[in-house]
Amino acid sequence: MQNLELTLAQREHEESRDRYAELYDFAPIGYATLDARGCVLDINLTGASMIGVERARLSGMPLPRYMDKYGAALFFKNLALCCKNNTSAIIEVSLPKGSGLPAQVQVLIAPSEGSGGRPPVFRVTITDISRLKAAEEEKARIQAQLLQSQKMEVIGKLASGIAHDFNNLLTVILSYSGLAMMSDRLETIYAHLEQVSASAARAKNLTRQLLIFSSNQPMQLGSLDLNGVLTGTLNMLSRLISENITLKTELAADLFPAHADKGSIEQLVMNIVINARDALPDGGVIFIKTENVSDGLVQRNARGPEAGKFVCLTVEDAGAGMTKEVLERIFEPFFTTRSTGEGIGLGLAVVDNIIKQHKGWLDVTSEPGHGSMFKVYLPVSTEALETALPEVLWDWPKGNGERILMIEDEKHLRKSLGMVLAINGYSVFAAGSAQEAIDIFEVENGNFEMVFSDIILQDRNGIELVQKLLLKKPGLGVLLTSGYMDVESQWSVIQEKGFKFLQKPYEIAEILRMIRVCLNSDQV
DSSP states (O other): OHHHHHHHHHHHHHHHHHHHHHHHHTOSSEEEEEOTTOBEEEEOHHHHHHHTSOHHHHTTSBGGGGSOHHHHHHHHHHHHHHHHHOOOEEEEEEOOOOTTOOSEEEEEEEEEOOSTTOOOEEEEEEEEOHHHHHHHHHHHHHHHHHHHHHHHHHHHHHHHHHHHHHHHHHHHHHHHHHHHHHOOOHHHHHHHHHHHHHHHHHHHHHHHHHHHHHSOOOOOOEEEOHHHHHHHHHHHHTTTSOTTEEEEEEEOTTOOOEEEOHHHHHHHHHHHHHHHHHTOTTOEEEEEEEEEEEGGGSOOOTTOOOSSEEEEEEEEEOSSOOOHHHHTTTTSTTOOOSOTTSOOSOHHHHHHHHHHHTTOEEEEEEOTTSOEEEEEEEEBOSSOOOOOOOOSGGGSOOOSSOEEEEEOSOHHHHHHHHHHHHHTTOEEEEESSHHHHHHHHHHTTTOOSEEEEESBOSSSBHHHHHHHHHHHSTTOEEEEEESOSOOHHHHHHHHHHTOEEEESSOOHHHHHHHHHHHHTSOOO
């Protein structure tokens, strides 16, 4: 009888051990036991399968050997910390890509006392997070696409009005150009050209406003006149609101300069005002106000700003208002109260993101039937606003024979710009391509104080070109320009190297001022 009980107990023990071994080996995550050096003492079949190596061949091998270089260094660093502090660590690393193998895994390292007087070991779990990472990347990609769609939604509404205005401006330019060419009196020619210049400036502003919303413009935080931004943006907003909606403004005369990016703030204002417009289907008034606010006057809550002074922008409407439930969700991406096909619900999500990037704060109050009020708080800039550019020819900064290598592949612009610089005291060497610029540089033995280059050239990127020239002559002044708003992919290099940048189209005063700034500063 006793032998039978012993036999049954042994059988149960073996079955239990087999069940444990099966659960251990075929668990949905990898399990491993490592020594203090990170070498494998034991690993289940799932873990070996993730790594893509037979279990027998993994015994005694360092587990980080099968990770990428960055992951291996991260693993050893955290293993050392676990040894020292007797704590656990969770890291994410990449494994070699193979057929059916996970690319990304999460690794948990936990210390465990060795049994029978053996040295401590580390229990490790390996979880495949490849699908999760892929889903996150796909979500980010879709959000970026939908954000662009939201911009294009605005552009679609602007297009017809801007095309009408642009055609009118072109007609004015052509008319006054013709009158100038027909006139033989200098003062009359000058008066006509003033009208051409003013119309071109308005056309430039129209183009810039469109590009702001259609491109991913790099953010440039600086000292910003919020009142000036509002004045320019509201002119464009008049094309987006119904005739039965009135925009009223109360702009503080002594408004502090905000520490902000102009393009982002223009988009922020655009989206908040459009939101207010949608709340007024039967018309009404949208009230816009700017004011200076000290920290003591700001209502503080979990989203509140840090201590200091702020520029406050208020946009208020007397529309339908929002319930508490809607108010709690308005900044969620893709949330919208509009009917299907009338928007994608990204306008206020974009606003929220812009404010966070500016380290500002947004306060929204609303009640059904009593309208909504958005209050945007932006940090005050410690820098003074830039002074206005000189408007008369004799006040523009002039050169003193400085030699400038200019690279511009549009021949008419290259010719006119060369004339402008030459007339204003510079010795200009013009090139139509990167290779031509290199040839000129070598012929002249690098005898230049400055290089002025378009970024987009037919044969080479302008940034690569100036870096090549800087290797030959360190300290060479650099000024870059581009007609494209989206230079985000190169913006980090431009900032890192300290290169000056000028957005096309630019006026004579702008280019001459930037050249003086560039020549009077040390380039990296």
